Amino acid sequence: MTGTEPGTRPILVRALFGEATSRAPFWFMRQAGRYLPEYRAIRATAPDFVAFCLDPEKACEVTLQPLRRFGMDAAILFADILLVPHALGAGVAFKAGEGPVLEPVRDAAAVARLEPALAGAAERLSAVYETVSRVRAALDPAQALIGFAGSPWTVATYMVEGGGGHDFMRVRGLALREPEVFQRLVDILVEATIAYLCRQAEAGANALQLFDTWSGVLPAAGFERWVVEPTSRIVAALRARHPGIPLIGFPRGAGTNLRRYAEATGVDAVGLDAGVAPAWAARELPRRTCLQGNLDPLLIAMGGEAMDAATREILHSWRERAFVFNLGHGITPDVPVENVERLSALLRAWRREEAR
Amino acid sequence: MTGTEPGTRPILVRALFGEATSRAPFWFMRQAGRYLPEYRAIRATAPDFVAFCLDPEKACEVTLQPLRRFGMDAAILFADILLVPHALGAGVAFKAGEGPVLEPVRDAAAVARLEPALAGAAERLSAVYETVSRVRAALDPAQALIGFAGSPWTVATYMVEGGGGHDFMRVRGLALREPEVFQRLVDILVEATIAYLCRQAEAGANALQLFDTWSGVLPAAGFERWVVEPTSRIVAALRARHPGIPLIGFPRGAGTNLRRYAEATGVDAVGLDAGVAPAWAARELPRRTCLQGNLDPLLIAMGGEAMDAATREILHSWRERAFVFNLGHGITPDVPVENVERLSALLRAWRREEAR
Numbered sequence: 001m002t003g004t005e006p007g008t009r010p011i012l013v014r015a016l017f018g019e020a021t022s023r024a025p026f027w028f029m030r031q032a033g034r035y036l037p038e039y040r041a042i043r044a045t046a047p048d049f050v051a052f053c054l055d056p057e058k059a060c061e062v063t064l065q066p067l068r069r070f071g072m073d074a075a076i077l078f079a080d081i082l083l084v085p086h087a088l089g090a091g092v093a094f095k096a097g098e099g100p101v102l103e104p105v106r107d108a109a110a111v112a113r114l115e116p117a118l119a120g121a122a123e124r125l126s127a128v129y130e131t132v133s134r135v136r137a138a139l140d141p142a143q144a145l146i147g148f149a150g151s152p153w154t155v156a157t158y159m160v161e162g163g164g165g166h167d168f169m170r171v172r173g174l175a176l177r178e179p180e181v182f183q184r185l186v187d188i189l190v191e192a193t194i195a196y197l198c199r200q201a202e203a204g205a206n207a208l209q210l211f212d213t214w215s216g217v218l219p220a221a222g223f224e225r226w227v228v229e230p231t232s233r234i235v236a237a238l239r240a241r242h243p244g245i246p247l248i249g250f251p252r253g254a255g256t257n258l259r260r261y262a263e264a265t266g267v268d269a270v271g272l273d274a275g276v277a278p279a280w281a282a283r284e285l286p287r288r289t290c291l292q293g294n295l296d297p298l299l300i301a302m303g304g305e306a307m308d309a310a311t312r313e314i315l316h317s318w319r320e321r322a323f324v325f326n327l328g329h330g331i332t333p334d335v336p337v338e339n340v341e342r343l344s345a346l347l348r349a350w351r352r353e354e355a356r
Numbered sequence: 357m358t359g360t361e362p363g364t365r366p367i368l369v370r371a372l373f374g375e376a377t378s379r380a381p382f383w384f385m386r387q388a389g390r391y392l393p394e395y396r397a398i399r400a401t402a403p404d405f406v407a408f409c410l411d412p413e414k415a416c417e418v419t420l421q422p423l424r425r426f427g428m429d430a431a432i433l434f435a436d437i438l439l440v441p442h443a444l445g446a447g448v449a450f451k452a453g454e455g456p457v458l459e460p461v462r463d464a465a466a467v468a469r470l471e472p473a474l475a476g477a478a479e480r481l482s483a484v485y486e487t488v489s490r491v492r493a494a495l496d497p498a499q500a501l502i503g504f505a506g507s508p509w510t511v512a513t514y515m516v517e518g519g520g521g522h523d524f525m526r527v528r529g530l531a532l533r534e535p536e537v538f539q540r541l542v543d544i545l546v547e548a549t550i551a552y553l554c555r556q557a558e559a560g561a562n563a564l565q566l567f568d569t570w571s572g573v574l575p576a577a578g579f580e581r582w583v584v585e586p587t588s589r590i591v592a593a594l595r596a597r598h599p600g601i602p603l604i605g606f607p608r609g610a611g612t613n614l615r616r617y618a619e620a621t622g623v624d625a626v627g628l629d630a631g632v633a634p635a636w637a638a639r640e641l642p643r644r645t646c647l648q649g650n651l652d653p654l655l656i657a658m659g660g661e662a663m664d665a666a667t668r669e670i671l672h673s674w675r676e677r678a679f680v681f682n683l684g685h686g687i688t689p690d691v692p693v694e695n696v697e698r699l700s701a702l703l704r705a706w707r708r709e710e711a712r
Contacts, residue, residue, distance in 0.1 A: 172654055219652040220633035255611020256632050276612050277576035296575040298528055
C-alpha cells in the first residue's frame with residue numbers, strides 16, 4: 001500500500017466529505033511555525049508579521065516546510081485570522097511579545113467606518129491568493145491545501161477588544177447592549193469572509209477551515225446568534241459556489257454546544273479541542289460529520305509513550321468514523337522536531353482494516 | 357402560598373435532593389461581595405483578605421448581608437477556596453490588584469513539605485466552623501447555609517502555578533510528566549478537603565459545594581483522573597458521614613464532560629456555567645441530578661428585559677426538573693443592587709404549577 005489511495009481527490013478531501021479512508025489523513029494546526037528552525041530562519045528576515053503573511057514567496061515557503069519533513073496529507077496556508085480586519089482598515093499591528101493590537105471598534109460610528117472598505121477587502125488580500133496558487137502548484141496532487149479564515153465572532157473579539165488576551169467583557173457587553181451594532185459588524189465580517197474564502201478556493205485551496213478560537217466564551221444564546229448563525233451563512237455561500245471544497249469548522253471550547261454546531265451549521269467536518277473525549281465525539285456527533293482532532297498539544301511537546309498512547313486512543317475511538325487526525329490546538333514553539341516525526345510515523349503506519 | 361413549603365428541611369436542600377419544589381429556590385455565586393456597599397464597608401476594615409475570611413464576626417456579617425436585602429433561599433459561607441492550601445502552609449497571600457500569590461509547589465520535595473501539615477490542616481481552620489455556627493444560628497430555619505471548598509484540581513492549579521491568572525502549563529505539565537508527584541498533591545488535597553467539609557457539616561452547614569473553576573482546562577483523560585476521580589472520593593466520604601447533606605459540584609467549563617461528571621461523581625446537583633444551554637441540561641443530564649445555574653453574569657449586570665427573558669428561559673426549560681436558580685459564575689462588582697432586587701423578585705414570584 002502506498003501513501004496515496006485510489007481516486008482523483010486528495011485523501012484529506014475524501015475524509016472531510018465522509019469517507020472512512022484506509023489511512024489516517026493528518027495535519028497539525030500551526031504546523032508551519034516556530035518549532036521549526038527553517039521557519040525561524042525565514043521569519044527572521046521579515047520583521048513585520050502582516051507583511052510576512054502578505055509575501056507570497058516567503059508564505060509559500062513556510063507553508064511547504066513541514067510537509068518536506070513530515071509528509072502530512074495537507075498543507076495549511078500560512079496566514080493570520082486578522083488579515084480580514086487588516087483589509088477592512090482596522091489597523092492591525094503585531095508587537096513583539098505583546099500579540100496583536102487593533103484600533104478598537106466599539107460603537108456604531110466605528111462600525112460605519114469599516115463599510116467603505118468592505119467591497120474591496122477581499123481584493124486587498126490578493127497576495128494571499130498568490131500564495132495559494134504557488135503552494136498548490138508545488139504540492140503533490142495527493143496532498144491537499146487548506147485555506148482558512150477566522151470566524152466572524154472570533155475576529156470580532158479582537159476588533160472590539162482591540163487585541164487579544166482580554167477577558168471578552170467589551171465584546172460580550174457590546175453584543176448584549178447594542179445587538180444591532182454588533183450584528184452589523186458580524187454581517188460585515190460574514191460578507192468579507194465569504195469573499196476571502198471564495199478567492200482562496202478559486203486560487204486552488206482544496207478545503208477551507210473556519211477558526212473559531214473564542215466560541216467557548218459565549219453563553220448558549222450568544223453561541224447560537226454569533227457562532228451558529230454567521231457560520232451557517234458562510235457555509236451556505238461557500239457550498240453554493242464551491243460544492244467540491246469541504247468546510248471544516250473549529251469551534252474551540254464549544255463544549256455542550258458542539259452537537260448543535262455540527263447539526264446546524266452544515267460544516268463537513270468539526271475540529272475538536274483536546275477537552276472532548278474521543279469516544280464522546282464518536283458517539284454523539286452526527287454520523288455524516290467528519291471528526292478532526294484532537295491530541296493534547298502538551299502531549300506532542302512531551303512525546304514518547306504518553307503521546308503514542310493518546311494518539312492510539314483517538315485512532316481506536318474513531319476507527320468506525322470518517323476522521324482527520326490533528327491536535328486539539330496549535331503546535332507550541334517548544335515542541336521537539338523529533339516528536340513531530342515520531343507522531344507522523346505512527347500516523348502514516350496506521351491502517352483502518354487492522355484497527356477494526 | 358408562603359415563602360416556605362411544608363416539610364422540615366429548607367427548600368434548597370429538598371431541591372438539591374431531587375424534589376421538584378413549587379417555588380424556585382435561588383442564591384447567587386459571590387452574593388456576599390463588592391457589589392454591596394455594606395460589604396465594601398466591612399471589607400475596608402480588614403486589610404488582609406485571609407484574616408478577613410478567618411474573622412468569624414466579620415465573615416458571619418457579610419455572609420448574612422445579601423439575605424437581608426434579597427431573601428435568597430441560601431446563604432453561602434464567606435470564605436475562599438485557598439484557605440485549604442493556607443492551612444497546609446502553602447503561604448497564601450492576596451495582593452491588591454494582583455490576586456492570590458502562593459509559594460509554588462512544583463516537585464516531589466515541595467509536595468513532601470506539605471505532608472506534616474495535613475493532619476492538623478482542618479483544625480487550623482476552626483475559625484471557619486465558628487463562622488458556620490454563627491451564621492446557622494442567625495438564619496431562619498427555612499433558609500439553608502451552604503458550605504464549600506475548592507476542588508483538588510482547581511486548588512492544585514493555584515498551588516502549582518503559584519497563583520491565578522496563568523495559562524495552566526505548569527500544572528498540566530506536572531500532571532503529565534510526573535503523575536505520581538501530582539497524584540500525591542491531589543491526594544493530600546482530597547484528604548484535607550474531606551476533613552474541612554466534614555467540619556463545616558458538623559458546625560451546621562446544610563449543603564456543600566465543590567468549586568471546580570478550572571476543570572475546563574483539562575483534556576478529557578485528565579478530566580477523568582484529576583476531576584472525576586478525586587471528586588468521587590470526596591463525595592463518597594461526605595455521603596458516608598453526612599448522608600443528610602446534599603453535595604453540589606460545579607465543574608466550570610466541563611463542556612462535553614459534564615454528563616460524565618454528573619453520572620460518575622455521585623454529586624446530588626451539578627452547577628452549570630452560562631455556556632450550557634438550559635434545554636440541553638434538561639434533556640441530557642441524569643434525571644436524578646438537580647440542576648443549578650446558570651444565568652450569564654453579564655445579564656444581571658445589564659438588568660431589564662434582557663435579564664428577565666433569559667431568567668424565564670431557564671425557568672421554563674427546567675420546569676419539569678429539580679433545580680436551584682443561580683448565575684453561571686459569580687456576581688461582578690459592577691452589578692447594580694437594583695438588578696439583584698429585580699431578579700430576586702422575579703424568582704420569588706415564580707410558581708412551578710403556573711409554568712407547566
